[in-house]
Amino acid sequence: MHEDELLMRHALALAARAGRRGEVPVAALAVAGGSVIATAGNRMERGGDATEHAEIRVLRAAARRLGGWRLDGVTVVVTLEPCPMCAGAMIQARIDRCVYGARDPKKGADGSVYQVLRHPGNNHRMEVTEGVLAEDCGQLLRDFFRRLRED
Numbered sequence: 001m002h003e004d005e006l007l008m009r010h011a012l013a014l015a016a017r018a019g020r021r022g023e024v025p026v027a028a029l030a031v032a033g034g035s036v037i038a039t040a041g042n043r044m045e046r047g048g049d050a051t052e053h054a055e056i057r058v059l060r061a062a063a064r065r066l067g068g069w070r071l072d073g074v075t076v077v078v079t080l081e082p083c084p085m086c087a088g089a090m091i092q093a094r095i096d097r098c099v100y101g102a103r104d105p106k107k108g109a110d111g112s113v114y115q116v117l118r119h120p121g122n123n124h125r126m127e128v129t130e131g132v133l134a135e136d137c138g139q140l141l142r143d144f145f146r147r148l149r150e151d
Contacts (some may be wrong), residue, residue: 004099007031007077008133009134010039011101012140015079018042018054019144026141028054028078030062030071037074038062054078055086059093071095079137081108081130087116090126097127 003047011027018041019025030038030145040057044050063069075097077092083098087109088100098117100110109116117128 004129004132007036007099008079008101008137010036011077011079012133012136014039014041014056015104015137015140019140021046024141026054026078026080028058028076030058031061031063031075031077032066032071032073037065051085053083053086055082056089059089059095060129063093069093075136077132080104080141081110081112082117083107084114084116087114090117091124092124094124095126099128099129099132099143101132102134102141103130103138 007029011029013025015025018027023042027041029036038058038061040054041062042054043052043057055076058076059101062074071093072084074095074102077099079101081102081104082090103112105112107113110118110130115146
């Protein structure tokens with residue numbers, strides 16, 4: 001199995017845990033030097049904070065681990081296409097690469113709605129790999145929202 005898929009399976013397991021806590025089931029990993037250095041799931045509901053997206057949380061944890069905000073050499077793996085806030089934070093943090101699963105047709109910032117990750121005006125360029133285990137990532141979200149509607 002490809003390394004991106006292995007990492008995305010790890011993120012999917014974390015996203016499922018976030019869903020069981022009542023959070024939208026999205027999770028992210030930060031990877032540096034071939035090792036996972038930070039993990040996070042959404043925590044908006046528990047934290048009462050709109051900025052508690054998995055990507056923001058994993059960037060904060062990675063910065064603490066590496067001792068600074070510049071995250072050169074870091075890959076962020078996330079189950080859902082980042083929103084504009086998270087995409088902007090990844091650019092500001094200077095990550096090398098973003099890998100994501102499902103597209104987000106309502107808030108996606110890699111071309112689904114907005115173009116932030118690969119905008120030509122950005123002063124920092126990152127590699128983006130989209131669609132890794134996209135169906136599994138999307139199904140987790142669809143199942144979560146279906147259960148909410150049924151309750």
